[in-house]
Amino acid sequence: MIAADTSTWIAFFDGSSGQDAQLLDRALEDRQVVMVPVVLAELLSDPKLPSDVAETISEVPLIEVESGYWQRAGALRAKVLAKRRKARLGDALIAQGCIDQRIPLITRDRDFYAFAEAANLNLVLGTGTRRP
Numbered sequence: 001m002i003a004a005d006t007s008t009w010i011a012f013f014d015g016s017s018g019q020d021a022q023l024l025d026r027a028l029e030d031r032q033v034v035m036v037p038v039v040l041a042e043l044l045s046d047p048k049l050p051s052d053v054a055e056t057i058s059e060v061p062l063i064e065v066e067s068g069y070w071q072r073a074g075a076l077r078a079k080v081l082a083k084r085r086k087a088r089l090g091d092a093l094i095a096q097g098c099i100d101q102r103i104p105l106i107t108r109d110r111d112f113y114a115f116a117e118a119a120n121l122n123l124v125l126g127t128g129t130r131r132p
Contacts, residue, residue, distance in 0.1 A: 042090065
């Protein structure tokens with residue numbers, strides 16, 4: 001199983017030929033994708049999202065949020081912030097969900113490096129990402 005960050009989903013919807021979008025496409029074909037609830041909320045927040053796309057992504061199985069998730073996500077974000085790195089709340093929630101379920105995260109967003117360094121987040125990096 002694998003999860004994708006909002007950046008990769010958007011690239012996929014835009015028809016990007018990046019490695020991350022291709023990997024997401026293959027994983028979707030193989031039914032090996034799970035959705036992080038925060039990513040679903042971010043995607044559904046787009047007022048221009050076509051209704052058929054909204055319906056399709058809503059059918060992707062959601063990862064489960066385990067007991068203590070919110071506390072672990074807060075502690076993870078604090079750990080990253082203590083290192084004076086960028087740590088958006090949404091990114092911390094996405095990272096913690098993947099860490100808890102031991103699911104790799106496909107992303108184009110290099111801000112996730114800080115979470116990978118602070119915890120055991122397994123990143124699959126897409127086009128356009130570079131180490132800071």
